[in-house]
Amino acid sequence: MSTPVQTAPERGPVRDAATLVGGFVAVLWVLEVVDTIVGHRLDQFGVQPRTDEGLVGIATAPLLHLGFEHLVSNTIPLLVLGFVIALSGIGQALAVTGAIWVIGGFGTWLFAPSGTNHIGASVLVFGFIVYLVLRGFFTRRIGQIAVGVVVLVLYGGALWGVLPGQPGISWQGHLFGAVGGGLAAAMLTPRRTDPTGASR
Known part of the structure; x- marks a missing residue:
């Protein structure tokens, strides 16, 4: 006589996304x-x-902040934008984050002024903004286009941070994080396919 085995309920995408980003x-x-x-x-x-x-800082810089005020300014955007991206799947979120992390860090290492030190997760925030704004352009999915428009309305003003301006702000990190987000949208976003299997 067989005995039924209880399996753990599958974790939904919302819970997975919240767990990862949180x-x-x-x-x-x-x-x-x-x-x-x-x-x-x-x-x-x-x-x-x-x-x-x-x-070494390419790997560690996004994990560090110049005090709690700096961290607080990045916390809400990371939670909101990271959660939205993670809803598309944990693997996709990790790939996008990894691309932004490496491209943003390496671009800063190459082009920022000598004798400076760049820390903070804003490199990820800027990458997430650009990724979400452009993602719908590549997928041609109405829902993702709408998400991109909302993100642009809510966070588009922050993109001025890619330009030289306020002293003590790593605009290079912002710029190359944004570049990483754009490249992630172009290269890592699954394309929509038609019934014949051709991508669009």
Whole structure:
């Protein structure tokens, strides 16, 4: 006689997206608490242009912030934009985030002024904005186009941050994060197909 085995209910995309993005932001807060306790010694692990040490910062810079005010300014956009992207699938969200992370960091390392140190998750925020705005253009899906329009209305003003301006703000990180978001939209977005299997 067979015994029925109870399987765990499948986790839905909303729960998965919330867990992924919420967990990432929680890590950022924990790291900032640790950084505060150790006297902000972690901040040295940012992107330092054209130095060997600065290459490490490509991996670590988006995890670090210059105090809680800096982190707070990135938290809500990361939660909102990251959640929207993660609704398309965890694998897709990780691929998009990875592309923005690497392109934004490496672009900053190449082109930012020597003797500077660049930290903060705003490189991801700018990449997420551009990715979501352009994604619908490549998929030609009405829902994603509508999401892009809403994101542009809510966050489009922030894109002025890719231009040189306020001292102490890494516009290079913003710029190359945005470039990474655009490239991610062009290269990583699944194309819509017609019934014959041809992509459009």
